[in-house]
Amino acid sequence: xxxxxxxxxxxxxxxxxxxxxxxxxxxxxxxxxxxxxxxxxxxxxxxxxxxxxxxxxxxxxxxxxxxxxxxxxxxxxxxxxxxxxxxxxxxxxxxxxxxxxxxxxxxxxxxxxxxxxxxxxxxxxxxxxxxxxxxxxxxxxxxxxxxxxxxxxxxxxxxxxxxxxxxxxxxxxxxxxxxxxxxxxxxxxxxxxxxxxxxxxxxxxxxxxxxxxxxxxxxxxxxxxxxxxxxxxxxxxxxxxxxxxxxxxxxxxxxxxxxxxxxxxxxxxxxxxxxxxxxxxxxxxxxxxxxxxxxxxxxxxxxxxxxxxxxxxxxxxxxxxxxxxxxxxxxxxxxxxxxxxxxxxxxxxxxxxxxxxxxxxxxxxxxxxxxxxxxxxxxxxxxxxxxxxxxxxxxxxxxxxxxxxxxxxxxxxxxxxxxxxxxxxxxxxxxxxxxxxxxxxxxxxxxxxxxxxxxxxxxxxxxxxxxxxxxxxxxxxxxxxxxxxxxxxxxxxxxxxxxxxxxxxxxxxxxxxxxxxxxxxxxxxxxxxxxxxxxxxxxxxxxxxxxxxxxxxxxxxxxxxxxxxxxxxxxxxxxxxxxxx
Numbered sequence: 001x002x003x004x005x006x007x008x009x010x011x012x013x014x015x016x017x018x019x020x021x022x023x024x025x026x027x028x029x030x031x032x033x034x035x036x037x038x039x040x041x042x043x044x045x046x047x048x049x050x051x052x053x054x055x056x057x058x059x060x061x062x063x064x065x066x067x068x069x070x071x072x073x074x075x076x077x078x079x080x081x082x083x084x085x086x087x088x089x090x091x092x093x094x095x096x097x098x099x100x101x102x103x104x105x106x107x108x109x110x111x112x113x114x115x116x117x118x119x120x121x122x123x124x125x126x127x128x129x130x131x132x133x134x135x136x137x138x139x140x141x142x143x144x145x146x147x148x149x150x151x152x153x154x155x156x157x158x159x160x161x162x163x164x165x166x167x168x169x170x171x172x173x174x175x176x177x178x179x180x181x182x183x184x185x186x187x188x189x190x191x192x193x194x195x196x197x198x199x200x201x202x203x204x205x206x207x208x209x210x211x212x213x214x215x216x217x218x219x220x221x222x223x224x225x226x227x228x229x230x231x232x233x234x235x236x237x238x239x240x241x242x243x244x245x246x247x248x249x250x251x252x253x254x255x256x257x258x259x260x261x262x263x264x265x266x267x268x269x270x271x272x273x274x275x276x277x278x279x280x281x282x283x284x285x286x287x288x289x290x291x292x293x294x295x296x297x298x299x300x301x302x303x304x305x306x307x308x309x310x311x312x313x314x315x316x317x318x319x320x321x322x323x324x325x326x327x328x329x330x331x332x333x334x335x336x337x338x339x340x341x342x343x344x345x346x347x348x349x350x351x352x353x354x355x356x357x358x359x360x361x362x363x364x365x366x367x368x369x370x371x372x373x374x375x376x377x378x379x380x381x382x383x384x385x386x387x388x389x390x391x392x393x394x395x396x397x398x399x400x401x402x403x404x405x406x407x408x409x410x411x412x413x414x415x416x417x418x419x420x421x422x423x424x425x426x427x428x429x430x431x432x433x434x435x436x437x438x439x440x441x442x443x444x445x446x447x448x449x450x451x452x453x454x455x456x457x458x459x460x461x462x463x464x465x466x467x468x469x470x471x472x473x474x475x476x477x478x479x480x481x482x483x484x485x486x487x488x489x490x491x492x493x494x495x496x497x498x499x500x501x502x503x504x505x506x507x508x509x510x511x512x513x514x515x516x517x518x519x520x521x522x523x524x525x526x527x528x529x530x531x532x533x534x535x536x537x538x539x540x541x542x543x544x545x546x547x548x549x550x551x552x553x554x555x556x557x558x559x560x561x562x563x564x565x566x567x568x569x570x571x572x573x574x575x576x577x578x579x580x581x
Contacts (some may be wrong), residue, residue: 027303030071030119032494035483036403037070040372041078041100042087042422042453043433044406051451053433053444055101059109062116064465068409069483072119074250074288076372078106082130084176084201085423086372086431087123088252089130090265093237093464103244110245112216121286122241124249126234127256128197128204134234136203142189151233153206153259154191155218158183169200176200177423191218197256199423205230207270210261222258222266231270235277235389248286254302255291264293273303288366294355298363303360304401306366308354309374314351315367317344319391321380324414325426336507337382337391339573341528346504356399356435356498364494368403369395370414376405376430380416385475389548390428390527393575394473396482397514397523399498408435409479410468413457421454428454437466478548485546485577490516491576501536509531509570520580521545524556526570533569537560541581543564549574 026032045057055078065073080097087097096103110120111453122446129136138148158166165181172178176199183193184200197204207230208222220226238249247303258266274435279287279301288304291297292312297305308315309326318336320327327335336343348549355365369392371375377391388411415429424431432454438461441452458464468474486492491514501522502511509526511534526532526549549556549571556576557569570576 026361027286030284031286031303031364031401033487034072034119034286034401034494035070035486035553036074036121036366036401037065037068038074038076038368038371038403038405040076040431043431043444043512044448045434045436046453049446051445051447052099052453054099055096055105059105059112060398062109062112062118066116067480068404069480069487071117072121072247073113074121074403075123077123077125079125082132082201083345083422084130084317085199086427087422088125089128089132089199089202089423090125091130091266093125093129094240097417105481106246107244112245114245119244119247119286121248121250121288122246124234124238124250125252125254126205128202131201131203133486140186140188140190144190146487147229149190150206150220150224151230152203153195154188154193154219155183155195155216156192157269158249177425189543195259205234205257207231207257207259208266209259210266219259221317222270231274232343235274236272238278239281242282242285248282248288248303250288250290251302252290254289254297254300255293264296264300268296271300271302294363294365298359302363304364306368306371306403307355308368308371312351314348317347319374319377319382322383324375324380326374327380330400335382336510337394337527338385339381339387339527339529341508341530343507343527344504345510349500349504353500360399365400366403367395367398367400368405369408370405370430372405372425372431373402374430376412376414377408378411383413384573385411385473385478386549387527388475389478390525390573390575392479392522392526393482393546393548393577394510396479396486397492397521397577399494399496399514401494402483402486404479405430407432409476410435410465411463411475413459413463415455415457424454432456435464438464469470482546482577489514489519489521491521502534509534509568511536511568522578522580523575524568524569524570524578525575527573529572531569531571533567535565535567538566538580539563542568542578543581544576545579546577547574548576 042053044053045061046053047057078096078100079090080092080095081087082089094108113120135148135151157364169175169178169180182198195204206226208227209219212219282577287302289297289302291305292308292310294305313330316330320332321335334342418428431443433456435458440449442456442458461467468476496514496516499513508528509524509532511524514521559567561567
């Protein structure tokens with residue numbers, strides 16, 4: 001081999017290795033074009049007329065799901081459950097709950113989804129089980145040396161402060177739903193107390209303590225036999241479903257596994273070990289975290305992390321109205337996506353841009369339209385199709401992996417004053433049945449409406465797939481159009497670059513640029529009721545790629561005013577995606 005050719009070969013090899021390493025860091029290749037659709041299985045489609053959704057029901061709607069332009073599903077827990085916390089109290093991690101069908105039904109759903117180019121990811125509840133789980137029942141036994149003894153955290157003594165918290169929980173109106181305290185008192189041969197994760201019926205799995213206190217013998221190191229056995233069990237669960245064709249997991253409370261770990265270093269190390277195994281054995285499977293700290297979660301080996309209402313409140317400043325439960329709890333006076341035009345994007349972008357800069361070469365940030373734990377986009381005063389189109393324009397043109405919560409594509413409302421079903425509490429209003437048609441059960445089920453899992457609200461039939469399917473101006477078809485535009489453009493895609501153009505102190509309109517190579521787009525958003533204008537630093541010609549508001553290109557006026565600037569005028573409650581030619 002000649003010297004100059006040898007140098008060229010090494011240069012090409014190094015380049016290919018760099019590209020391969022980057023792809024490995026960001027996860028399987030399919031994530032680069034992934035658009036997720038989240039389904040709460042109890043509420044999507046009932047196939048057997050009992051008022052509760054199921055897996056065959058989801059399978060029957062795969063053609064609709066494909067028509068949206070999404071290519072991946074995330075299903076909330078489908079495992080056998082005690083149904084005290086909406087499926088997050090798991091009895092058997094290896095079995096589909098009978099309400100949804102069988103393991104075979106899940107395999108059939110995955111196979112049919114794959115035929116349509118749709119990936120299927122499940123929820124992985126890694127931090128706890130149900131107190132009805134066989135692991136926990138075995139762990140309660142007096143014998144400390146059997147397989148499950150240290151799967152959970154047991155002690156015969158707790159602090160006086162913790163005893164006071166237990167007393168407060170037990171004296172509350174409903175001790176079973178009280179979240180007070182860390183430990184639960186129990187009459188068990190194994191010990192007097194166990195540590196819980198959320199409700200008392202959700203005992204925490206034992207991944208150890210970051211810095212075990214020698215005076216607390218129940219605080220084991222993550223490297224101790226018990227925590228190591230739990231880690232292996234978790235990997236067994238993952239392997240079981242991977243081998244059935246499942247494409248990945250969204251991990252519930254992913255940052256919470258190792259106890260007393262304030263900087264999450266021990267939890268990151270734990271996930272690093274699991275991810276090393278996953279990357280070796282199942283490199284095309286995706287891992288998504290509920291962590292809401294992408295810098296930490298991507299360092300732990302996750303491919304995607306949500307930025308939502310937990311942790312830093314950045315997401316809350318955009319969408320949580322002051323009168324709603326989440327706006328009040330986050331002390332939000334004015335959300336940005338409200339017509340009053342008094343919101344701010346500074347708090348969001350100050351946090352988002354740091355996280356984006358830290359992770360964009362190694363993983364993806366997801367900004368979901370909603371999820372099963374907080375309000376939908378259509379909540380409070382945000383209820384018109386134009387308002388929702390502006391919000392969706394933002395969510396579907398940002399970098400990272402989009403997640404659409406089922407029903408948000410047709411503007412389903414977050415319903416207030418809905419009943420507390422299976423631990424849903426104030427979250428029940430975001431878990432209502434998918435609305436397919438204008439009948440008493442919204443096409444969700446053939447059951448008597450009194451048997452529905454939760455009530456429906458179709459707004460005289462307008463908030464249904466049936467009414468929006470053939471309306472070119474519907475929210476449903478707008479979402480389809482934006483996703484088609486995103487798919488057609490590397491600049492607007494998951495890996496396209498982002499730069500904020502507008503002044504953070506004058507956020508109406510919000511303007512940002514998406515680019516890849518020589519291709520560039522400007523996204524201009526005006527959620528306020530008043531028309532706005534802004535001069536953007538674009539010297540080239542601008543053409544309208546997508547627009548909301550007046551449902552016409554007339555809703556946006558772009559005029560070059562200087563060699564380096566273009567004036568953009570936008571009507572109230574409208575948005576535009578402008579291609580820089």
